[in-house]
Amino acid sequence: MVLGLMAPFFMACSADEEMEKSSLNVTDGLNQTYDIQSEDLVGTWNLVSMNTVAVPVDLNLDETQSNDVMTETRCFDQMSFTFDLDGNVITQQAKLDFDTSDGKMSCQQGSYNAVYEVNGNELKVGFPFGGTTAYQTRTIDVYTVGGEDFLQLDLTYAEAQQYIKDTTFVSPTGATNVKAVEMLYQRQ
DSSP, X not given: OEEEEOOOSOOOOOXXXXXXXOBOOOOTTOOOOOOBOHHHHBEEEEEEEEXXXXXXXXXXXXXXXXXXXXXXXSXXXXXXXXXXXXXXXXXXXXXXXXXXXXXXXXXEEEEEEEEEEEEBTEEEEEEEETTEEEEEEEEOEEEEETTEEEEEEEEEHHHXXXXXXXXXXXXXXXXXXXXXXXXXXXXX
């Protein structure tokens, strides 16, 4: 059995996986800019920070825990979004899986073409899936610090739990205890 953890933002599913078609909103910790427009998103955004909230992890099993997920694994290093003005987005996504029988980790990465729309501070992305489109919605924030543009979103505990297939498994990495993940993308 495989336990999938830390499925950041949107994760497209293969035909044999089931994706819940629901609106998942994240609000805690965001700056809450409520009038985000498509023009604010146009361009490429690379993941620059992914941190667990309150619960450190040891994903590389070096006996040193950290809240900085990107120092614990390189799995998420290539994550990005490229938005155009016409409502299209190309996403580079990743998912870290644990095999509950032997504890081995594997990183699944992929590039996905999708559509998007933004309404206020809600970003809705639709992935082609099994002859239909599967949508997920996240509350986002876009802001500028020191002349650099950032796109922020958070993954809550309830959202992360949707990706855990075996809730009785306790990972030696501490990842099954993570309550929330904060992700920050920077415009290139």
